[in-house]
Amino acid sequence: MTVRKWFTSRELAGLPGMPGTERAIQIRAKRERWEGQGRLGSKAIEYPFAVLPTETQAALLARLVTTDQQQAAEAPAQDVALRNDISVSRLTDEQRAVMTARLAFVREIERMSQVVSQQKAITTLVQAARDGMLSKYLEDRAARANDRKTADRTLSERTLKRWLASYRADGEIGLAPERRKADLGIPDWAPDFLRCYQRPTKPAVERAYAEFAEKYQGDRPSIHQVRRFLAKLSPEARERGRYSPQELKAFKPFRRRSTKNLMPGDVYTADGHKFDAEVINPRTGKPFRPEVTTTMDVATRRILGVSVGESENSIDVMHSLRDAIERGGMFALFYVDNGSGFANDAVREVVDRLGGEMVHALPYNSQARGLIERAHKTVWVAAAKRLVSYIGADMDKHAGTRVHRISRQQLRDHGTTRLIPTLSEFMDVASVEIEDYNNRPHRALAKIRDPQTGRLRHMSPNEAWEAARSSGWEPMLAPPDLVSDLMRPQVVRRTLRGEIAWDGNRYFLDELRNLHGEDVRIAYDVHDASRIWVRTLAGELIGEALIDGNAEDYQPLNRIQKARERLAQGQLKRGIEKIERASGQRLELVPKAIGPSSNLLPEQKQAALEYAEQVVGHQAIQADAFQVPGDSMARYRLWKRLDARVASGELLDDEASRWHRSYPDTPEYLDILDMYEFTAASTAHA
Template sequence: MRDWYTSQELAGLPGLPGTVPGIRKVAARLEWESRKRLGTKAVEYPFSGLPAETQAALMARSIAEVETPVEAVPTKVPEQKAIATVVKGTSRLNDVQRAVMVARLCFIREIERMCVATSQNRAIDVLVKQARDGALSPYLTERLALANNKQTGDRTLSERSLKRWLSAYRTDGEAGLAPLRQRPNLTVPAWAKDFLRCYQRPTKPSVAASYAEFAQRYEGPMPSIHAVQRFLKKLSPEALQAGRMSPQELKALQPFRRRSTKNLFPGDVYTADGHKFDAEVINPLTGKPYRPEITTVLDVATRKVVGVSVGEAESAIGVLDALRDAVRECMFGIFYVDNGSGFANDTVREVVDRLGGTMTHSLPYNSQARGLSERGHQTIWVRAAKKLTSYIGADMDKHAGTRVHRIGRKELREGGKSRLLPAFGEFMSGVEHEIATYNATPHRGLAKIRDPETGVLRHMSPNEAWQAAIAEGWEPITAPGSLVESLMRPQVVRTTRRGEVAWAGSTYFLTDLTALHGQEIRIAYDVRDASQIWTFTLDGELIGAAQLDGNSSDYMPRTMVEMARDKRQQGQFKRAVDKLETLTGHRVEMIAPTTAPSANLSPEALEAARDYAVSLDQQRPKFEVPGDDVARYRAWVRLNQRKLAGEELTADEARWWERYPSHPDFVAMQEVFQQHAG
């Protein structure tokens, strides 16, 4: 709005003549103040000297013409303290409250602009009249309904509302214009306890089923099922599921604390856990399907798999087997495990103490504390199991799983093997492949690096994190093989009997134990080699190595057994011939073919025979050492059986048969097969 208007602009307004000469006559008669407009000959008159009706019309016209956004209107810049108060007061408003506040602020700003030329009451009267007549500008019309914040159809302004908004704005700033938020009624009804007693059960009954049981027992005023549902929506997830979920399951709904591993070096903390493989493989000893138990040792700092073992169930033997591989990679400071039977036992604790580490157990039923191990199982072993047709996880199709189970068992009964169930050797090869793949794959929990080949920023792999620590100056402390072998032998106390000592269902003999008959000694055993044990006095002095069945011998001399076997064979032949003569009525003779060369063969025939023998020898398949640990051990067992049966081995077979028992893998596989046999 302006303070001065010309006769042309005032002509036709309420309270004034409709022509310019008429305006001039009224101005002369009423002695209005006047002045010439700069740059023109036109005469203009002040707004304050005009009649009241004219002033109202001019303000209404100004409101209809103004469509400037609130932000563009220059206002007085508040002080820094006032700004902080406004921000603090409006920071907790929701979207509806904030929208209503801004809409009301638009009308406050309009009143302030009008008050430059007129009084506040006059400006309010003009806005109320324009709102009632629908003459507000489109900008204010769009905000009228929102500023009222009413559920009814009445969307007009009132003098009382505008004055209330002005008072709230001057008292509390913008925050005073926001409507109050309707808080939910959080009072607990009288029937809530009785209903929750029916609803909060481990069987997880539905609301309808719980309401039906509640209606039969409750004696007070019955609420509707809709009231019950509204009450349940007000409860937090933790309060709602209390009783329906165990305390362990409720932890999935509760806040948790993330553990940072940025300040750890490799080997500072090892964590281990067992996992029942979610697919079936062929047991190498029984030939029956079973689910192996895999014990995995992870380095917390680098997420690298440093040790693994495979068994039939979680046990101390499997844990020590995996720990053996881990300490060969690097010694550890803390061994962080759960309270399972394979970890919470004196055997494992004794070995950890002798290695100089500290065993720490997580709280019972708190698998979240060992999230690295749990996630490692999902990443490595669950994904590996899903690659096999024998996968039997919870998300396996029911009908497909039943079909695989039926066909696999049928093939095992008929042929001794199945194309749907992997052999143990194939499974072990897959285990090594999965570990190598995991250790070489980028891990989200590790820092990012620039890929040297692609230049893309990505996370480090466990192997790269291990090497990065070495590059920074960290050196892995590796234990010598002899030290590892000695430390990994658990010790128990046993009583000797006539040079023998019993352990794990077997008998071991050492001549030096004869003098200790009936006394207690300490024995140390190897979880991978059951062929011998190491005996010590109670003071720790080494006595010697007792051999498995070291004092056993053949019940009868070998020659006597062989003579009796030949005699029995001859008797069987004679009885067979007599039976044939009785059945046929003719004489029967047993003619054994001679292996001596015929004396009638010419030198040319003998030379041809020699050449033929050489060609047969060349056609004989060459002996090759299998590439898999299990296959190598089985090949040695077959050669050993042939050797015991008196069969002659080739030079390559005999050489490898003699050398392989001294290999460390032979001892490990022999222990595995003996465990399964036991």
């Protein structure tokens, strides 16, 4: 009879001393603070035999005895042999060796009993063992069959008869020695010690034992007993409390999901990843860690969509999903987590309009989305390590500190740094990594024979995608206007005399003149601020409102140009008068002033500057000398103005000309140019 020590509420329901329902038993166990543990391979909670009422214990014992008797009466002879075989298979190597050694002597007695009596055969073997006359085969097995640690391992008549009786009663399993099993009972002091040991801070056994020894009032065990007790526990039971429920899953069995029966487009999965390197934010000019949202096809492991933002949000999720739909077509399921970027009405509305279904993973179950998590490590962590601004956990501490200090100093002094990439440079690196990933063999995909080497290898995601198309599958493409319309986020704004204020800008649409003071819905594109799409609250499209669509010049351009010329002539005249007062001499630049100083011939302007420097020094020419602004964007705008003048055929003075030629070679110019090119490319892509 095998007495079990743990029982679930379902097994206890209805027994004497127990309520009739499982829920009532669970409530009673919680009220009386019964000890409990999770049953292996199940979510059920089981309770120990010792905490149960006396009448319940008696009922359990009676049921176990009756069950064992019925099973013994109903079991046929062949089942006994089968159980023996199963028992033999569970023996240790040491038990099996002793059993086979004893079986050798049993077989020898049976062979000798065919000629002489059994008693004579046993006596002969015992005498031969004492005289050292056993065969080499039996002599090697005599010591092993005795299974003793003492020096005296000779055979005896009583021992041989006991082996014979055990073999005839239970077969060869009866010859196997019994081994003391580990005591799996829980000591009285165990709960008190585990309260000190099973903590999120993960204290060492010595520290937990020291705290336990100070508080425990009973018969305190030694630290060696504590270590032996911990060694008996399963990793899941031992580490409970030291790890969160999510981390504790690493010690539990799991179900491996197969994607062999999926076709491309059946399931798209997406997730956000905080990039492990710093990038220059084009909006603020300061370093930040972008949030990368990746959309992947599960069947082929192909990355289809990528979006970059400052944090996980619905807009970046929709842009990543739009890229995936444009490249790979429609999907049946969209498998995501419960993050704020996915679990919102905007994304769910887009998925519903596209005809798909959104499925959320269970909370604290990142293992279920291991495909996209692994892709993050393969693509984005590898991309981050290619950059100097990498700040991952395995980055050298001193090198990371040095990069951080130097880059911040360069940003303060020059407004730019080459140690931290711009967003456009980051996107270039990301594009290369994604392309390499999609063209690299993936071990989760089927094998093919390489056409170049002739060797078997796994397919790449792109090859798996094309293989599906060659087998007859074709992606279901969504209409471009539908995708573009769905992916634009919408907000409600109020019109005012044909204008709509949004994101610090004013947009005008003439058709809004009849909707003055009313609320409308506007759809906007985060990559294009030049226009918004205006709809009624019912969803009917009114039109596109353009930024500053009703703006015009405050005064006619010719009038402003004339005013600028007069202002320049006045400044030049006042400058000449200042030079004459300081020098006491008459200064003549040209016989007749024909326009502002910017229209003077280079020889005339140079002559005036040289003469002024000789008379009054540098102070006299500060009003008209060439000066480089201190702000980076102002310097870039100055260069653009000078470049336009050069393109029109105008000659610059020497200092301005030298600066105009040298400025395009500076890192500052290259960074600003990259930022504008990235903005233009994003607008065109959107």
